[in-house]
Amino acid sequence: MLDVASTASLHVYVSEWENGKRQLSERYARILRPLLGVTDDELYGRHAQSAASAEVGGYSELISRIDSARSVSLTMVKTFMDQTELLRTVDRQMGASSLVDQMTGHLATLEEALTFAVLPETRRPVALALAGAATLAAWQALDAGAVERAWRNYELGKRAAQEAEEPMYLAHATAEQAYVLNEAGRPEMAVDLVREAQRLAGQHVSPRLRTWLFAAEAELCAKASLADDCRRALDSALACLPDGDEARDPDMLSIFLNGGHLARWRGNALALLGDDDALSSLYAALDAADPTFIRATAGLRCDLAQAHVARGEFDQAQEHLRQARLLANRTGSVRQRRRVEQLTQRL
CATH class of the missing domain: 1.20.930 (Transcription Elongation Factor S-II; Chain A)
Known part of the structure; x- marks a missing residue:
């Protein structure tokens, strides 16, 4: 049982609490919280309203x-x-x-x-x-x-x-979220989530976004060492890709994807698998790269370094890592810098 002040004293306390002249103690706070049905912020005046004024001013x-x-x-x-x-x-x-x-x-x-x-x-x-x-x-x-x-x-x-x-936006956010799982060391779970994103997209999705979803699946399958699944997803991405050089998806403005971008994605996935075909795709992507995509270019340089490391071509790998480090430092990308360091340790 809590000891409280007399009725007369409580009248004074309430007035002083409301006017900010007395600090509300935890002892009285424990009594007032359930009586008034307020949060700590409201009780302690962190919203600068008394219980009486909040009823009117709050509405x-x-x-x-x-x-x-x-x-x-x-x-x-x-x-x-x-x-x-x-x-x-x-x-x-x-x-x-x-x-x-x-x-x-x-x-x-x-x-x-x-x-x-x-x-x-x-x-x-x-x-x-x-x-x-x-x-x-x-x-x-x-x-x-x-x-x-x-x-x-x-x-x-x-x-x-x-x-x-908007199923397209839901699918895109879900598929990108799979990369967080991959970065956290759960590539198999990431594959499951990107496939769930494809299910969420359903039939109401633009061809370019569908291509993007298959390409993301291919990359994550490669990271999970699912080589056959990776190649099947790459084939599906290529089959869905719209013709032409246009990269921007008018229905999904965050998606940039054409043949050059997909070549980079294919090269990245194949490099993760240690496939010799990775280099041709990656160099084709480098030739077609938009110079304003600084962070993407840093990633592409890392992909090339990885492909060269797999072939034992360490001098070429080192040069690409040098370029990647410069670009990653320029954009402040912690993710790309971490990747550069991981590849550097393999030289």
Whole structure:
């Protein structure tokens, strides 16, 4: 049983607690929490409201936020997506390390808009914008070595894609999340997850995204030493690839994939398997590489180094690793730097 002050003293205490003149002790907090039905933040005034004022001001603030969310127009959603595109472009050319604050703020704005949007016609466009942004933020976090943040952002992207009823975005976020499992040393589980992404995509998926999903499966199968499965997935990717040099998927703006990109992916997978055919695909990809894809080029240099190491061609491997290290340092990619160091130890 707790000893408490007299009734007269409690009147004084309550007044002083409300006016911030007395610090609320844990003894009285244990009594007030269940009585008032409030959280610690609310009880200790971290939201700067007393229990009495919160009842009125809280509803007022809630309605204000709901009204603001209702006013989010398609133009505003386009602005959100344009911001994501800008962050994607900067990331591609300069790396993710300088974008943490901007990306965090961008996600917070989108989450706020979605949290207080009420009706589906408002929620779905915002959810779609959040799905794309969260998946980009997750990939950036993985590149920076922040694996738990990457996982949480993929989960956020998946939930947003489900809310938006967009199977392509759900499949893409799920397949990219498989790379977190692979980086964590669970390549077999990663293969299962990328195949689940293909199932989630169903028939409502663009040819370029379907190609991307098969290529991701091939890479992860190679990392899991599933050579036959890897080659089957590569064949499926090639069969799905649209004709022409266009790389951008108009239905899924985060996907860049043409014959040159797929050649790089094929070479990477074959290099992981120690296949001699890897080099021809990788050098073809290097010739066709977009110079603005800095991080991707660092990965390609690592792939070439790996292929040369498998053939015992250490001088060539060392030169590609030198180039890869420069590019990884330029973008601040922890993931690529780790790979460079791992390959360097094999020389």
